[in-house]
Amino acid sequence: MADSTAFSSSGEDAIARAVALDASEARSTTNLSPSEFAEYYEIPQTAEVIRSSGFKRTALQFPDELLHDSVPIYRRLKREIDEGQELYVLADTSYGSCCADEVAAQHVDADAMIHYGHACMSKTYRLPVIYVFGKKQIDIDDCVSKLVASLRSSDFLSDSTPHKNVVFRHDVAYSHQADAIADTLRDVLCADNVTVSYSPIPRRLDPSPSPPHTDTAQSNTETNGSSVVAHTINSPAESDSPILYVGPSSLHLTNLIMTHSSTPIHSYDPTTRETQLESTRTNKLLMRRYGVVQKARDADVFGILVGTLGVASYLPLITHLRQTLKRAHKKSYTISVGKLNPAKLANFMEIECFVLVACPENSLIEAKDFFRPIVTPFELQVALQSEPQWTGRYVLDFDQLLAEGEAGAEDDAVSKGAADGEEDLDRPMFSLVTGKYRHARRYGDGSEVTKSDVTSGSSAVIIRNQDGTVATLKDSAAGEFLQSRTFRGLETRVGLDEPSYLEQGRSGIAKGYGDDHGRE
Known part of the structure; x- marks a missing residue:
């Protein structure tokens, strides 16, 4: 059974929560001498690259299990680089620690990054990255x-x-x-x-x-x-x-x-x-993922989760996913929530399935504690097929997904042109999850999404009627869901409540207020 607090959290949890560490990683440098420590983290070689490249501001990114070595590494690097070159320690990552966190590095206007520990080696998007993996012993x-x-x-x-x-x-x-x-x-x-x-x-x-x-x-x-x-x-x-x-x-x-x-x-x-x-x-593994794909086939409203801001081609892939969903008459919302947890995603009750755009090592999410299924972009492509066929082949690379997506779109256009007028838009679909037939909700006309759609689509659920209530648009899945809820939040009561008179409030400090309303 899932934790009873899966969909709620308090501020205290952010401070008291224990950080899970890799014990072997944490103690790998405990007993090293200063020279062995410098060799383990390649400090002389790293300092030479910083000096020779002329980097003015360099961000040092550490995973949680290596934070105990961040200060010694910083001090030793600082002694070996030139005067005027600055170093900054990034102690918390926006997404997975295996990816180069270029967003956090840009907060200090860094022109290069040094990534310590395990890395997924995803192609970077903005900054040059130097990787220091460490040197674990092996026979x-x-x-x-x-x-x-x-x-x-x-x-x-x-x-x-x-x-x-x-x-x-x-x-x-x-x-x-x-x-x-x-x-x-x-x-x-x-x-x-x-x-x-x-x-x-x-x-x-x-x-x-x-x-x-x-x-x-x-x-x-x-x-x-x-x-x-x-x-x-x-x-x-x-x-x-x-x-x-x-x-x-x-x-x-x-x-x-x-x-x-x-x-x-x-x-x-x-x-x-x-x-x-x-x-x-x-x-x-494939059986579990195939079960998630079947749940995605039953979904009509998708949330595209931004799980990385540093991997190259993530923006073209997000645009491709929005185009693919629109051609399939599905509704999509693009969401960036940082590191995923059930409490965050439970806020989007109108979304029936999430698509995670992240590096390969963070793409597969075992969503047992999550309220909605989470699929990868490749699994979404399989789920949207009219007759899904999965031979066990699996793709996580962004560039290959884009290349195959463009080829698939051309094939779909050719087949659609050949069978123009033969498609039954109202035919029921059989769900392997529920064992029943269902009629899919259809959004939009299935045409290509344009750049203006990407930039202006976020205003769909904030348009209001003359009485101040949220207007329900034709293709607004979030607006429809809001109208079907019993509680819709605090709404304005225009013309229903008379304005109150201004009164003198309490005065004093929290220890003891005085009820002074201008009376003797």
Whole structure:
């Protein structure tokens, strides 16, 4: 059962709420010497980049589990950078801590950011970002031996295929040992005629337009001076290759499983030194997400949740979602509420389903405590199909969603033109959630949304009648919901109440008021 306070909160909760920390992350630097501490966080290299790039204001972003190291890092960096260069610590993120918080950095007019700890490596939108992942320890020999043993147990190495390939992936905290692990894997697997594909994770990203690219195991960038060239790890021929993942169970691993549901994934946790085949979890994850998609099919009013302001292409994707919903005769509202919780979203009772636009690691929300389902943009595209077909393929990349959305819109236009006049707008739809037929509410005429619609659509629920009450527009789902409620808030009573006379109020202080109304 959900918590009884899921849809309400007090001011005290914001102060007394405990922050969940990663214990292994929090104690990883406790016993380090000053030189080891500087090496762990790459302080000399970071200071050199700040000096050589001439950044005047640099924002240092820390997740909650690394806040205890923020002051020592700040002081050491301050001693090594030039005079006139300023540093600012960002202790609270607007959205997920894995994303570069460019909104908070702009509050101090920063011209660069340094992101510490785990990162989703999403392409930035405004500022150049330097990533400092930390250097967690790992036993390379144990890691390689157990990953190879896991491959052998799956009969992959005994296959007679002449050219076999595996893809090496890892958590960002092990980037400093990734090259050594990849080389050791190649040495061990070369006897079995197996090649190992690996592409290093960059340490610095500069904002630049990124062209759409195909679905791959990981979208990455290579840095060459100040330029950034987008590339992908896997070629189309490697899409079915087994993946060897090094890192703990995390959102990154979960998204890897979702986006590669047909690919075996062998994971190694350096903390527990255990290896397992993660692909067995895929069916359960996809089944839960498919259930959410069915709930989205029954919805007519959608809320587009802005879950990031720093990932590139988030604005074009939001516009694309509004166009897609309008073509499907659905009503949409764009909402930005920062970090999500049930209490915030419960304020929008007129919305039947939410679509979250966020980085890949924050896109999948298990909405058991939320009043309404929360889907990803890809799941929305599946839900809006007249006959939804889901083969298990999953997409979280913004650029690919936009590219596929444009291609799908062209196909829909062609099919609509071919079958003009044959579509039955009033036909009932069968709901797999309720097991009954339903008639969908239809909003708008299904035409393309324009830029003026995006900028002026927010005034739909504030138009009032002559008596001061909220007017109900033809396509205002929020206005219709407000009119159907028993309590509609405090409304003006124009012409019904006479104005009262002005009177002298109480005087004094809170300890003891005096009732002085001008009388003796």
